[in-house]
Amino acid sequence: MALEWFVDAGHKDFTFTRDYTTNPWDPYDQYCIDATSSRSTNRCKCPGTLYYGAKVDPITQKTINKLDDLTKWKHWQQTDESWTECSHRGFGLAEEPYPEIKKQCWCEIEVYAPRPYVCGDEGEPCQCGGDVFFAEKYFEDGSGAKRPNNLRTFLGDYFTMNTWNATNAIHDCSQDSFEGVDPKPGKEKSCYCDPYPIFTPDNVQGIKEYWRSIYAERWAKEQAARDEAEKEAAKRAAELEKKRREAEEKAAKEAEMRAQKKAERARKRAEERARQRAEAAAARALKRQKAEEKAAKEAAEKARKEAEEAEKLRLEAERLKREAMKKRRAERRALLKKAKEEERKAVKEAVQAALAIE
Secondary structure, X not given: OOOHHHEEOOOOOOOOOOOOOOOOOOOOEEEXXXXXXXXXXXXXXXXXXXXXXXXXXXXXXXXXXXXXXXXXXXXXXXXXXXXXXXXXXXXXXXXXXXXXXXXXXXXXXXXXXXXXXXXXXXXXXXXXXXXXXXXXXXXXXXXXXXXXXXXXXXXXXXXXXXXXXXXXXXXXXXXXXXXXXXXXOOOOEEEEEEOOOOOOHHHHHHHHHHHHHHHHHHHHHHHHHHHHHHHHHHHHHHHHHHHHHHHHHHHHHHHHHHHHHHHHHHHHHHHHHXXXXXXXXXXXXXXXXXXXXXXXXXXXXXXXXXXXXXXXXXXXXXXXXXXXXXXXXXXXXXXXXXXXXXXXXXXXXXXXXXXXXX
Protein backbone atom coordinates (compact mmCIF):
# COMPACT_ATOMS: atom_id res chain seq x y z
CA MET A 1 0.00 0.00 0.00
CA ALA A 2 1.46 3.34 -0.97
CA LEU A 3 2.13 5.83 1.78
CA GLU A 4 -0.75 8.31 1.93
CA TRP A 5 1.39 11.43 1.66
CA PHE A 6 2.98 10.18 -1.55
CA VAL A 7 -0.17 9.71 -3.59
CA ASP A 8 -2.20 12.44 -5.21
CA ALA A 9 -5.67 10.88 -5.24
CA GLY A 10 -7.40 14.02 -6.37
CA HIS A 11 -6.38 16.34 -3.50
CA LYS A 12 -5.39 19.39 -5.49
CA ASP A 13 -4.58 21.41 -2.36
CA PHE A 14 -2.20 18.80 -0.92
CA THR A 15 0.74 20.19 1.01
CA PHE A 16 3.63 18.24 2.53
CA THR A 17 3.66 18.79 6.32
CA ARG A 18 4.55 15.47 7.91
CA ASP A 19 7.85 15.27 9.81
CA TYR A 20 10.28 12.38 9.51
CA THR A 21 12.33 10.93 12.32
CA THR A 22 14.51 8.27 10.74
CA ASN A 23 18.07 7.07 11.05
CA PRO A 24 19.70 9.36 8.50
CA TRP A 25 21.90 6.54 7.14
CA ASP A 26 19.23 3.86 6.74
CA PRO A 27 18.00 3.37 3.16
CA TYR A 28 14.61 5.06 3.06
CA ASP A 29 12.99 4.02 -0.21
CA GLN A 30 9.23 3.83 -0.62
CA TYR A 31 6.92 2.53 -3.29
CA CYS A 32 4.85 5.37 -4.68
CA ILE A 33 2.34 4.22 -7.30
CA ASP A 34 1.86 2.06 -10.36
CA ALA A 35 2.06 3.76 -13.69
CA THR A 36 -0.99 1.67 -14.67
CA SER A 37 -3.06 2.75 -11.67
CA SER A 38 -6.80 3.01 -12.26
CA ARG A 39 -7.00 6.12 -10.12
CA SER A 40 -8.24 9.33 -11.68
CA THR A 41 -4.72 10.61 -11.28
CA ASN A 42 -1.52 8.65 -10.74
CA ARG A 43 0.94 11.25 -9.58
CA CYS A 44 3.61 11.28 -6.89
CA LYS A 45 5.14 14.01 -4.79
CA CYS A 46 8.58 12.81 -3.74
CA PRO A 47 10.82 14.74 -1.30
CA GLY A 48 13.94 13.26 -2.93
CA THR A 49 14.61 11.26 -6.10
CA LEU A 50 11.69 9.73 -8.01
CA TYR A 51 12.37 6.56 -10.07
CA TYR A 52 10.34 5.21 -13.00
CA GLY A 53 10.94 1.61 -14.00
CA ALA A 54 9.65 -1.93 -14.40
CA LYS A 55 6.86 -3.29 -12.22
CA VAL A 56 7.77 -6.92 -12.90
CA ASP A 57 11.20 -8.52 -13.18
CA PRO A 58 11.59 -9.28 -16.93
CA ILE A 59 13.27 -12.61 -16.17
CA THR A 60 11.57 -14.02 -13.10
CA GLN A 61 8.24 -12.30 -13.76
CA LYS A 62 8.05 -11.54 -10.05
CA THR A 63 6.82 -8.21 -8.77
CA ILE A 64 9.65 -5.81 -8.01
CA ASN A 65 9.21 -4.60 -4.44
CA LYS A 66 12.62 -3.01 -3.81
CA LEU A 67 14.20 0.07 -5.32
CA ASP A 68 17.51 -1.78 -5.62
CA ASP A 69 15.80 -4.39 -7.79
CA LEU A 70 14.11 -1.71 -9.90
CA THR A 71 17.41 0.11 -10.60
CA LYS A 72 19.03 -3.09 -11.86
CA TRP A 73 16.99 -2.67 -15.01
CA LYS A 74 16.52 0.19 -17.41
CA HIS A 75 14.93 3.06 -15.48
CA TRP A 76 14.59 6.83 -15.35
CA GLN A 77 14.89 9.19 -12.43
CA GLN A 78 14.54 12.85 -11.57
CA THR A 79 14.68 15.08 -8.55
CA ASP A 80 11.58 17.26 -8.41
CA GLU A 81 9.48 17.79 -5.27
CA SER A 82 6.47 18.93 -7.29
CA TRP A 83 3.66 16.55 -8.26
CA THR A 84 4.95 14.27 -11.01
CA GLU A 85 2.86 11.99 -13.20
CA CYS A 86 4.08 8.39 -12.96
CA SER A 87 4.36 7.91 -16.71
CA HIS A 88 6.79 8.50 -19.54
CA ARG A 89 5.34 12.00 -19.90
CA GLY A 90 6.16 12.83 -16.29
CA PHE A 91 9.79 11.96 -16.95
CA GLY A 92 10.05 13.95 -20.19
CA LEU A 93 10.03 10.95 -22.54
CA ALA A 94 8.50 11.38 -25.98
CA GLU A 95 6.92 7.91 -25.94
CA GLU A 96 6.43 4.99 -23.62
CA PRO A 97 9.61 2.87 -23.55
CA TYR A 98 9.04 -0.87 -23.62
CA PRO A 99 5.22 -0.55 -23.57
CA GLU A 100 4.84 -4.30 -23.04
CA ILE A 101 6.39 -3.95 -19.57
CA LYS A 102 4.30 -2.58 -16.71
CA LYS A 103 5.85 0.35 -14.84
CA GLN A 104 5.86 1.74 -11.30
CA CYS A 105 7.34 4.68 -9.41
CA TRP A 106 9.50 4.60 -6.30
CA CYS A 107 10.67 7.48 -4.14
CA GLU A 108 14.12 7.68 -2.56
CA ILE A 109 13.53 10.17 0.23
CA GLU A 110 16.11 12.87 0.73
CA VAL A 111 17.48 12.54 4.24
CA TYR A 112 17.29 15.75 6.22
CA ALA A 113 20.31 15.19 8.43
CA PRO A 114 24.09 15.55 8.15
CA ARG A 115 25.42 13.33 5.36
CA PRO A 116 28.90 12.39 4.21
CA TYR A 117 30.28 15.23 2.16
CA VAL A 118 33.08 15.41 -0.36
CA CYS A 119 36.13 16.61 1.52
CA GLY A 120 38.45 16.33 -1.46
CA ASP A 121 38.95 14.73 -4.85
CA GLU A 122 41.71 12.22 -5.43
CA GLY A 123 45.08 13.93 -5.10
CA GLU A 124 43.70 16.79 -2.98
CA PRO A 125 43.96 17.30 0.80
CA CYS A 126 41.00 16.18 2.90
CA GLN A 127 40.23 17.41 6.41
CA CYS A 128 37.81 15.29 8.39
CA GLY A 129 37.01 14.38 11.97
CA GLY A 130 35.38 10.99 11.60
CA ASP A 131 35.14 8.18 9.05
CA VAL A 132 36.43 8.85 5.55
CA PHE A 133 35.25 6.86 2.56
CA PHE A 134 37.37 6.51 -0.61
CA ALA A 135 35.05 5.76 -3.53
CA GLU A 136 34.30 6.55 -7.16
CA LYS A 137 33.48 10.20 -7.83
CA TYR A 138 30.53 9.53 -10.17
CA PHE A 139 27.96 6.84 -10.80
CA GLU A 140 25.69 6.15 -13.75
CA ASP A 141 21.98 5.99 -13.15
CA GLY A 142 19.63 3.69 -15.00
CA SER A 143 19.35 6.13 -17.91
CA GLY A 144 23.12 6.18 -18.36
CA ALA A 145 23.48 9.71 -16.98
CA LYS A 146 26.66 10.44 -15.01
CA ARG A 147 25.88 11.79 -11.54
CA PRO A 148 27.93 12.67 -8.45
CA ASN A 149 28.25 9.72 -6.11
CA ASN A 150 26.71 9.59 -2.65
CA LEU A 151 26.64 7.28 0.33
CA ARG A 152 23.77 5.15 -0.90
CA THR A 153 25.21 4.62 -4.37
CA PHE A 154 28.83 3.99 -3.48
CA LEU A 155 27.90 1.63 -0.64
CA GLY A 156 26.51 -0.62 -3.35
CA ASP A 157 29.84 -0.51 -5.19
CA TYR A 158 33.50 -0.99 -4.30
CA PHE A 159 34.85 1.43 -1.70
CA THR A 160 37.24 1.51 1.21
CA MET A 161 37.43 3.62 4.34
CA ASN A 162 39.55 4.73 7.24
CA THR A 163 38.92 6.33 10.61
CA TRP A 164 40.58 9.68 11.20
CA ASN A 165 38.78 10.10 14.54
CA ALA A 166 37.86 13.61 15.62
CA THR A 167 41.27 15.18 15.00
CA ASN A 168 40.26 17.10 11.87
CA ALA A 169 43.72 16.22 10.61
CA ILE A 170 44.50 16.91 6.96
CA HIS A 171 45.35 13.86 4.89
CA ASP A 172 45.90 13.27 1.20
CA CYS A 173 42.88 11.93 -0.59
CA SER A 174 44.78 9.04 -2.17
CA GLN A 175 45.14 5.32 -1.82
CA ASP A 176 48.23 5.91 0.34
CA SER A 177 45.87 7.12 3.09
CA PHE A 178 43.85 3.89 2.82
CA GLU A 179 46.59 1.24 3.14
CA GLY A 180 47.33 1.50 -0.58
CA VAL A 181 43.85 0.34 -1.59
CA ASP A 182 42.44 1.57 -4.90
CA PRO A 183 38.80 0.42 -4.88
CA LYS A 184 38.08 1.47 -8.50
CA PRO A 185 41.30 1.48 -10.55
CA GLY A 186 41.20 3.78 -13.53
CA LYS A 187 38.20 5.74 -12.23
CA GLU A 188 37.99 9.25 -10.79
CA LYS A 189 37.62 9.03 -7.03
CA SER A 190 36.79 11.31 -4.13
CA CYS A 191 36.99 11.23 -0.35
CA TYR A 192 33.74 11.49 1.59
CA CYS A 193 33.85 12.62 5.21
CA ASP A 194 31.27 11.21 7.63
CA PRO A 195 31.42 13.23 10.86
CA TYR A 196 28.64 11.05 12.35
CA PRO A 197 30.02 7.55 11.78
CA ILE A 198 27.48 4.88 10.91
CA PHE A 199 30.11 2.12 10.84
CA THR A 200 31.28 0.49 14.00
CA PRO A 201 35.01 -0.04 14.58
CA ASP A 202 34.42 -3.70 13.80
CA ASN A 203 32.76 -2.71 10.52
CA VAL A 204 35.72 -0.49 9.61
CA GLN A 205 38.16 -3.21 10.60
CA GLY A 206 36.14 -5.73 8.58
CA ILE A 207 36.37 -3.54 5.49
CA LYS A 208 40.09 -3.14 6.01
CA GLU A 209 40.51 -6.88 6.49
CA TYR A 210 38.46 -7.46 3.35
CA TRP A 211 40.80 -5.30 1.28
CA ARG A 212 43.84 -6.74 3.00
CA SER A 213 42.67 -10.22 2.04
CA ILE A 214 41.89 -9.00 -1.48
CA TYR A 215 45.31 -7.42 -1.84
CA ALA A 216 46.97 -10.39 -0.16
CA GLU A 217 45.20 -12.71 -2.59
CA ARG A 218 46.02 -10.33 -5.42
CA TRP A 219 49.63 -10.19 -4.24
CA ALA A 220 49.70 -13.98 -3.98
CA LYS A 221 48.23 -14.25 -7.47
CA GLU A 222 50.63 -11.62 -8.74
CA GLN A 223 53.50 -13.41 -7.00
CA ALA A 224 52.32 -16.70 -8.45
CA ALA A 225 51.99 -14.97 -11.81
CA ARG A 226 55.46 -13.50 -11.37
CA ASP A 227 56.81 -16.91 -10.36
CA GLU A 228 55.05 -18.46 -13.33
CA ALA A 229 56.28 -15.63 -15.53
CA GLU A 230 59.81 -16.10 -14.21
CA LYS A 231 59.48 -19.85 -14.73
CA GLU A 232 58.10 -19.25 -18.20
CA ALA A 233 60.79 -16.63 -18.80
CA ALA A 234 63.44 -19.09 -17.62
CA LYS A 235 61.91 -21.74 -19.87
CA ARG A 236 61.81 -19.31 -22.78
CA ALA A 237 65.36 -18.22 -21.92
CA ALA A 238 66.47 -21.87 -21.90
CA GLU A 239 64.67 -22.44 -25.18
CA LEU A 240 66.19 -19.27 -26.58
CA GLU A 241 69.59 -20.34 -25.27
CA LYS A 242 69.12 -23.74 -26.87
CA LYS A 243 68.00 -22.13 -30.09
CA ARG A 244 70.92 -19.73 -29.82
CA ARG A 245 73.38 -22.58 -29.35
CA GLU A 246 71.76 -24.52 -32.17
CA ALA A 247 71.84 -21.40 -34.29
CA GLU A 248 75.49 -20.83 -33.37
CA GLU A 249 76.31 -24.46 -34.14
CA LYS A 250 74.39 -24.25 -37.38
CA ALA A 251 76.06 -20.95 -38.15
CA ALA A 252 79.45 -22.45 -37.27
CA LYS A 253 78.79 -25.44 -39.53
CA GLU A 254 77.54 -23.19 -42.27
CA ALA A 255 80.55 -20.92 -41.73
CA GLU A 256 82.83 -23.98 -41.84
CA MET A 257 81.13 -25.19 -45.00
CA ARG A 258 81.38 -21.72 -46.47
CA ALA A 259 85.05 -21.59 -45.44
CA GLN A 260 85.64 -25.01 -46.99
CA LYS A 261 83.84 -23.97 -50.15
CA LYS A 262 85.74 -20.71 -50.13
CA ALA A 263 89.01 -22.56 -49.58
CA GLU A 264 88.08 -25.01 -52.35
CA ARG A 265 87.24 -22.12 -54.65
CA ALA A 266 90.47 -20.40 -53.62
CA ARG A 267 92.42 -23.63 -54.26
CA LYS A 268 90.78 -24.02 -57.65
CA ARG A 269 91.40 -20.38 -58.44
CA ALA A 270 95.02 -20.78 -57.32
CA GLU A 271 95.38 -23.95 -59.40
CA GLU A 272 93.75 -22.20 -62.33
CA ARG A 273 96.01 -19.19 -61.90
CA ALA A 274 99.02 -21.52 -61.56
CA ARG A 275 97.92 -23.41 -64.67
CA GLN A 276 97.39 -20.16 -66.51
CA ARG A 277 100.74 -18.87 -65.29
CA ALA A 278 102.38 -22.17 -66.28
CA GLU A 279 100.71 -22.07 -69.67
CA ALA A 280 101.67 -18.43 -70.04
CA ALA A 281 105.23 -19.23 -68.95
CA ALA A 282 105.33 -22.17 -71.34
CA ALA A 283 103.92 -19.98 -74.07
CA ARG A 284 106.48 -17.32 -73.27
CA ALA A 285 109.23 -19.96 -73.14
CA LEU A 286 108.06 -21.40 -76.45
CA LYS A 287 107.87 -17.94 -77.88
CA ARG A 288 111.26 -17.16 -76.44
CA GLN A 289 112.61 -20.46 -77.77
CA LYS A 290 111.17 -19.74 -81.18
CA ALA A 291 112.53 -16.25 -80.96
CA GLU A 292 115.89 -17.62 -79.89
CA GLU A 293 115.78 -20.26 -82.62
CA LYS A 294 114.80 -17.59 -85.11
CA ALA A 295 117.48 -15.31 -83.77
CA ALA A 296 119.97 -18.18 -83.87
CA LYS A 297 118.88 -19.07 -87.36
CA GLU A 298 119.08 -15.46 -88.37
CA ALA A 299 122.45 -15.15 -86.63
CA ALA A 300 123.62 -18.32 -88.31
CA GLU A 301 122.33 -17.07 -91.62
CA LYS A 302 123.95 -13.75 -90.96
CA ALA A 303 127.15 -15.48 -89.94
CA ARG A 304 126.96 -17.64 -93.02
CA LYS A 305 126.41 -14.60 -95.15
CA GLU A 306 129.14 -12.78 -93.32
CA ALA A 307 131.35 -15.80 -93.74
CA GLU A 308 130.48 -15.96 -97.40
CA GLU A 309 131.08 -12.24 -97.67
CA ALA A 310 134.31 -12.60 -95.79
CA GLU A 311 135.29 -15.47 -98.04
CA LYS A 312 134.43 -13.35 -101.00
CA LEU A 313 136.42 -10.51 -99.56
CA ARG A 314 139.26 -12.88 -98.81
CA LEU A 315 139.19 -14.29 -102.30
CA GLU A 316 138.86 -10.80 -103.67
CA ALA A 317 141.78 -9.72 -101.52
CA GLU A 318 143.82 -12.68 -102.66
CA ARG A 319 142.84 -11.90 -106.20
CA LEU A 320 143.76 -8.30 -105.76
CA LYS A 321 146.92 -9.39 -103.99
CA ARG A 322 147.74 -11.67 -106.83
CA GLU A 323 146.91 -9.00 -109.32
CA ALA A 324 148.99 -6.52 -107.35
CA MET A 325 151.88 -8.94 -107.16
CA LYS A 326 151.47 -9.67 -110.80
CA LYS A 327 151.36 -5.96 -111.46
CA ARG A 328 154.36 -5.34 -109.30
CA ARG A 329 156.21 -8.14 -111.00
CA ALA A 330 155.23 -6.73 -114.35
CA GLU A 331 156.30 -3.29 -113.25
CA ARG A 332 159.56 -4.73 -111.96
CA ARG A 333 160.10 -6.56 -115.14
CA ALA A 334 159.28 -3.36 -117.02
CA LEU A 335 161.64 -1.41 -114.82
CA LEU A 336 164.32 -4.04 -115.15
CA LYS A 337 163.82 -4.07 -118.83
CA LYS A 338 163.94 -0.31 -118.97
CA ALA A 339 166.91 -0.29 -116.70
CA LYS A 340 168.64 -2.85 -118.91
CA GLU A 341 167.70 -0.87 -121.94
CA GLU A 342 168.96 2.30 -120.31
CA GLU A 343 172.04 0.41 -119.23
CA ARG A 344 172.54 -0.89 -122.75
CA LYS A 345 171.90 2.56 -124.08
CA ALA A 346 174.32 4.04 -121.63
CA VAL A 347 176.89 1.42 -122.46
CA LYS A 348 176.31 2.00 -126.08
CA GLU A 349 176.58 5.72 -125.59
CA ALA A 350 179.62 5.17 -123.49
CA VAL A 351 181.11 2.94 -126.15
CA GLN A 352 180.17 5.35 -128.78
CA ALA A 353 181.66 8.11 -126.74
CA ALA A 354 184.78 6.15 -126.20
CA LEU A 355 184.95 5.35 -129.79
CA ALA A 356 184.45 8.87 -130.63
CA ILE A 357 187.24 9.86 -128.40
CA GLU A 358 189.44 7.50 -130.04
